Amino acid sequence: MDSFELSLFDAKLKARPTEIRWSPQFDLLWRHNTKLNNKLRCVIDHDPVLTSGLETYNAQANMRMRIRKIANSFDVRKYGKTMLQKLIFPIYFRILFILLVTIGSTQNAQAVPAGTEMHAGDYVKGISVEFPVLGNQWNLMRFTLENPNDREVDLHVAIYFDVDPTLQYGRRIQIPPLTRIRVWMPIRTPDPKHIVARSFPYRILVRSLGDSTGLLRNEDGSLQLEHTLQIESDEKATGIIHRFPPRRMLDTVLVDDPEVSSLDLMQTGRYQQRLRRNWRTLNRGCAASGELGLDGLAQLIVSDNQLLEDPEGLEAVRRWLNSGGKLWVMLDKVDSQLLEMLLGDIYQGRELESVELSSLDFLDPKGVSIEHRELDVPVIMKRILIDSVEVDYSVDGWPAAFWIDCGRGKVLVTTVGANAWLRPRTSDDRKSRAGEGWDTGQVALDPLVNISTKFFSPPTFLNSALPLFTDQIHQFIGYRIPTRQSVVGILLTYSLLTFLIAAVLWRKKRMVLFGVLGPLMAITAGGAITLVRPASQNMPSLAVSAEIVTPIPGTDDFRSEGIVGLYSADSSVTQLSGSSGGWVLPDLTSYPGGIRSLNYSGPMNWEWDGLRSTPGFRIGKFYQSGQSGRAEAIATFDEQGITGQLQLPEKLKPEDAILITQQGRIGVKLTDDYHFTAHLNDTLSDGQYLAAKLMGDEQRRRSEIVKLLSTDSNKPWNSKQPQLLLWTKPWGLSFDFGENIQQQGNALVVMPIRFERPSAGSQFIIPAAIIDYREVIGPDEHPFGGIYANYKREWLEKKGHSQSWLSFQIPHALLPIKPSRVHIEIDVSGPVGQLELSGWNGTSRMKLKSWDQPVGKLKGTLGDASSLWITPKGQLLLFLSAGVNNNEVNPDRLITTPRWKIESLNLSLEANIPAEPATQN
Numbered sequence: 001m002d003s004f005e006l007s008l009f010d011a012k013l014k015a016r017p018t019e020i021r022w023s024p025q026f027d028l029l030w031r032h033n034t035k036l037n038n039k040l041r042c043v044i045d046h047d048p049v050l051t052s053g054l055e056t057y058n059a060q061a062n063m064r065m066r067i068r069k070i071a072n073s074f075d076v077r078k079y080g081k082t083m084l085q086k087l088i089f090p091i092y093f094r095i096l097f098i099l100l101v102t103i104g105s106t107q108n109a110q111a112v113p114a115g116t117e118m119h120a121g122d123y124v125k126g127i128s129v130e131f132p133v134l135g136n137q138w139n140l141m142r143f144t145l146e147n148p149n150d151r152e153v154d155l156h157v158a159i160y161f162d163v164d165p166t167l168q169y170g171r172r173i174q175i176p177p178l179t180r181i182r183v184w185m186p187i188r189t190p191d192p193k194h195i196v197a198r199s200f201p202y203r204i205l206v207r208s209l210g211d212s213t214g215l216l217r218n219e220d221g222s223l224q225l226e227h228t229l230q231i232e233s234d235e236k237a238t239g240i241i242h243r244f245p246p247r248r249m250l251d252t253v254l255v256d257d258p259e260v261s262s263l264d265l266m267q268t269g270r271y272q273q274r275l276r277r278n279w280r281t282l283n284r285g286c287a288a289s290g291e292l293g294l295d296g297l298a299q300l301i302v303s304d305n306q307l308l309e310d311p312e313g314l315e316a317v318r319r320w321l322n323s324g325g326k327l328w329v330m331l332d333k334v335d336s337q338l339l340e341m342l343l344g345d346i347y348q349g350r351e352l353e354s355v356e357l358s359s360l361d362f363l364d365p366k367g368v369s370i371e372h373r374e375l376d377v378p379v380i381m382k383r384i385l386i387d388s389v390e391v392d393y394s395v396d397g398w399p400a401a402f403w404i405d406c407g408r409g410k411v412l413v414t415t416v417g418a419n420a421w422l423r424p425r426t427s428d429d430r431k432s433r434a435g436e437g438w439d440t441g442q443v444a445l446d447p448l449v450n451i452s453t454k455f456f457s458p459p460t461f462l463n464s465a466l467p468l469f470t471d472q473i474h475q476f477i478g479y480r481i482p483t484r485q486s487v488v489g490i491l492l493t494y495s496l497l498t499f500l501i502a503a504v505l506w507r508k509k510r511m512v513l514f515g516v517l518g519p520l521m522a523i524t525a526g527g528a529i530t531l532v533r534p535a536s537q538n539m540p541s542l543a544v545s546a547e548i549v550t551p552i553p554g555t556d557d558f559r560s561e562g563i564v565g566l567y568s569a570d571s572s573v574t575q576l577s578g579s580s581g582g583w584v585l586p587d588l589t590s591y592p593g594g595i596r597s598l599n600y601s602g603p604m605n606w607e608w609d610g611l612r613s614t615p616g617f618r619i620g621k622f623y624q625s626g627q628s629g630r631a632e633a634i635a636t637f638d639e640q641g642i643t644g645q646l647q648l649p650e651k652l653k654p655e656d657a658i659l660i661t662q663q664g665r666i667g668v669k670l671t672d673d674y675h676f677t678a679h680l681n682d683t684l685s686d687g688q689y690l691a692a693k694l695m696g697d698e699q700r701r702r703s704e705i706v707k708l709l710s711t712d713s714n715k716p717w718n719s720k721q722p723q724l725l726l727w728t729k730p731w732g733l734s735f736d737f738g739e740n741i742q743q744q745g746n747a748l749v750v751m752p753i754r755f756e757r758p759s760a761g762s763q764f765i766i767p768a769a770i771i772d773y774r775e776v777i778g779p780d781e782h783p784f785g786g787i788y789a790n791y792k793r794e795w796l797e798k799k800g801h802s803q804s805w806l807s808f809q810i811p812h813a814l815l816p817i818k819p820s821r822v823h824i825e826i827d828v829s830g831p832v833g834q835l836e837l838s839g840w841n842g843t844s845r846m847k848l849k850s851w852d853q854p855v856g857k858l859k860g861t862l863g864d865a866s867s868l869w870i871t872p873k874g875q876l877l878l879f880l881s882a883g884v885n886n887n888e889v890n891p892d893r894l895i896t897t898p899r900w901k902i903e904s905l906n907l908s909l910e911a912n913i914p915a916e917p918a919t920q921n
Helices: 022-030 034-048 056-074 085-110 263-270 284-292 305-309 311-322 337-346 446-455 466-477 486-509 509-533 697-711
Strands: 004-008 020-021 124-129 138-147 153-161 168-177 177-189 199-208 225-230 237-241 246-250 255-256 279-281 297-302 326-330 348-361 371-384 389-395 398-406 409-414 420-423 442-444 542-551 557-568 581-585 596-600 606-609 616-627 632-637 640-645 654-659 665-666 676-680 723-728 742-755 764-766 772-776 800-808 818-829 832-840 847-853 856-862 875-882 900-914
Touching: 034 632, 056 466, 124 199, 124 225, 138 153, 138 168, 138 263, 138 284, 153 596, 177 284, 225 847, 237 263, 255 371, 263 326, 263 442, 263 446, 284 311, 284 616, 305 311, 305 337, 311 326, 311 409, 311 557, 326 337, 337 398, 337 409, 371 398, 371 446, 389 446, 398 446, 409 446, 442 446, 466 542, 466 557, 466 616, 466 697, 486 509, 557 742, 606 818, 632 676, 632 764, 654 697, 665 676, 676 832, 697 742, 800 900, 818 875, 832 856, 847 856, 875 900
Parallel strands: 168 596, 237 279, 237 297, 297 326, 326 409, 542 742, 632 742
Antiparallel strands: 004 020, 020 177, 124 138, 138 177, 153 168, 153 199, 199 225, 246 255, 348 371, 348 389, 389 398, 398 409, 420 442, 542 557, 557 616, 581 616, 596 606, 632 640, 640 676, 654 665, 654 723, 723 742, 764 900, 772 800, 800 875, 818 856, 818 900, 832 847, 832 875
16 A cells, blocks of 8 residues: 655755655545644654654654644634534544554554565665756756665665766765665766667666675666666756645535645746746755756746745755846745845845735836736735836836846746736637646736746856866966976987987988988987976876856855866876865866766765876866855946955955956956956957956966957856956865865956945046947837847948937946936948937937048037936937938939948946935924
8 A cells, every 4th residue: 555755854964854654544634634734844844853864763753742732732623514523523533643643653663674685676765856857967866765674774876877887976875774765966967969769778786885795686686776867858947946825624625725826827937938847846955965956947936935944955046046047036925034045235125015905007117007907816915115126017116026137147026926917717718828738727917928938038057168268277287398408408419419420421421311310310309309208297286276256246155167177196096075065077088997986975075986097187177166255346436437345255366357348348456455446548448358468378368268258148247237357366176186286276256346326416437338228219209220239239230321219228326317428439430421419308309419421430528418318217318310311322223322330339427426405304
């Protein structure tokens, strides 16, 4: 008979729960009794014995004692409608419940007699993965192990894929007597080119580390358990942290809660995007291995406060988010404290109150009503006071859906309940876009369709920047270069032998032979230089790292990934381990044959085994995360540009800093106390990526890396935010490379700049590199002119006359401001004819500046403050008109109209902060 399993998680051991089996009758009572369910869960969560991971027998005895107390105090009057039900129901629960639990506990406590031969299948009861299987990706392999013996067993479980049997992943587990546990182990799937029939066959080996050490056989005598990982999807999954809605008794009939759940909201949004059931409910132990356990997720939805009680999980989600993930926080079901703990200082919101709404209007950013809702069941809305966020929809002037940038990731926050975003499906509605049978009985309204399109779009994770550091690593070692003494000695010997052989052949009048001997001697000398003992052979063993470090804004956390070079001066076994998570993947092709195993002794502890190296240099990739102290850059504006203060962990000195944005780069000057400035005249020209005027070899390598990262579409930073890039020494790898191993290298630190508003009445200038612009529909509803491509961020080639509105975005931290002058620089090519700039005075366009027959770079100052209109969202609007009418240039249309183009446009703004109004008593 099948049994129901109740997992008792250990708060200290995280991923090692003890499970107690219950009978099906207990399952029935458990599911049909919500109040008893909640009381038992409260006991389980807080009882130190039940959550200690001790023997099952002791846990069950404690459980029976607690159940008796709960049953005695359990009130069932609301479930009975007659006097007979009121009398029978309490007695039925007390007697039957205690009887069934006692019988189930006794039956499951039977131990296997001592001396019985155990097989691998007797211990391994279940194997699965947490997330969809993709090639060349980390995933969590979940093992369900059972110890039927009356003594503790010590096992080592290892798996390997058929495509590479020499690479194994192992986990050592100690299982108490009569206990079933569940553990997780990170594995990395093979390269997708090895996929056959959309599956990864793999084998499992179980080794006993107790009294009788050795591999355990199966019942058929084999040493391996064979399994296959099926590829369920070609994309990463959507994860959700939630609680299933409670069930309630209505006239003795069990019914579901009428409220639409967060699960319905998520599924309906996915089906609207033609995405099917590629989602997972996160278990509490999934984050035990850090953000590595979330590598299989593209999006994560949080509609429960579980993370507030799981510091490790909260930390893992934060780092996963900053690496490029997308997070949806349903604030109507979650405390706002979760956002504060998750985002740190980035989150500047404040929860005012929760209200119930029976009718609401969704308004877009322009204040236009998108959807009106009349609800039978009132919906909860949390009113949040927040600024400097991207609001998609609002209700009664309060944000209902807004976005927060967090590193490379984005956070979607909704403050209205699920019922407001959906309506019941009727027979008149079209079938679900996901296909026949793929619906939730709900229809997504337009606001949900729009936010789902943005949220469920594929995220961008960093995966292309690491190879850029390979050449830099080789420069640190330089082991291919022989010693100067060896080269000089070989060349002197070659010269002396050449002179002697030439003299002998000349005396014997056989110089014709020198035409053959000369080249042979030159080839011999070259070969000797190639085979000579390298200079670094005399160097000690080294571990050299080149990394990209991303401090997580508003917290003490950081993420680091890069390349590590391991140089071995002699033949030895490479020691490579870690105790704080992360991973190192060496190039296994550079190590001689044999079995290489990545063994885990805990969720965060790992060690490579079998890496036998010969003298030489080897490359590997690594990733780590941790806490190093606060690292941030806070800046403001003055009359010369940007000034600010940098904070870094101790013993890290910044070098070669620049400020980089979507529009350009500015050189940064640093003082000894880490004060920095980036003035308007420090703007770097095209092709310049470091502020140093005289660059050595190291500066040239750094400049080339920043150039490649800046031009790569997969930048390791959020392009919308100004970033401070600087170089430091390594941030301290938390890996153990063995004794007497010296660690060297450098790190590229990428941190967003947090701007603060200058004091009231102060004058300042905003450099052009800080002001982003795009083509928009203006206040007079003039349509797009097609001059500038917002998506590609480039100007388009035109012919004839074109005109359009341009919106220049002022940093939100400065608002409100009062503009005084605008300095503009435009670079044009081709016969433009005439170029004109106009402003908006609130009612009509006003001409500000014009050029006739412009060529090359144009500079001008726009000083009419009345026409420099800035919207409440900080957008400075200018109207650009360029070119001449086609009929004027070519009235007979006999000659092709020449083309022209704006190559670049830069705008810097002088402004001041309005004085604070005087307060009145």
